[in-house]
Amino acid sequence: MGMTTHSDWTPEQQCLALGALEERKEKAKKEKKINNESLIAGSAMYYYCQICSILTDVLPETHTDPPKNYCNDCQAMLGAGFSEEKQKFVNWKMETCPACNGRGHRGRNYYTKRLVICRRCHGARHILVEDEETICISPRA
Ligand SMILES: [Zn+2]
Ligand SMILES: [Zn+2]
Numbered sequence: 028m029g030m031t032t033h034s035d036w037t038p039e040q041q042c043l044a045l046g047a048l049e050e051r052k053e054k055a056k057k058e059k060k061i062n063n064e065s066l067i068a069g070s071a072m073y074y075y076c077q078i079c080s081i082l083t084d085v086l087p088e089t090h091t092d093p094p095k096n097y098c099n100d101c102q103a104m105l106g107a108g109f110s111e112e113k114q115k116f117v118n119w120k121m122e123t124c125p126a127c128n129g130r131g132h133r134g135r136n137y138y139t140k141r142l143v144i145c146r147r148c149h150g151a152r153h154i155l156v157e158d159e160e161t162i163c164i165s166p167r168a
Contacts, residue, residue, distance in 0.1 A: 045116075092142070108155075
């Protein structure tokens, strides 16, 4: 059993981060997304942040290391208790991911030799099991 963890970020920091996230999402909306499926064989692969959709990685088609799922800013938010599902900061309890037993992946794909990232924890190796919302106090209010 994990312990409930409160974010190290103050409510003001959380609000600023949420505002910056909205700005990244807006920026990402204006950028043309490249669909890897539509590229010819041998093309580089484009990966986008799962939260804000900005470009996080461009890797050769033959890459075997997993791509970055999140940009640095969103990764930091996740570390401070941001819930991807709720799109809010929460107080959380970390537990080892039961789907991958804390490995973060489910072995390598037989054909591509790429690590198959765990769908439950998205490679984070742990899951949030309590998601009580924190109160966001807007610094602009
Ligand atoms: Zn992001
Ligand atoms: Zn997992």
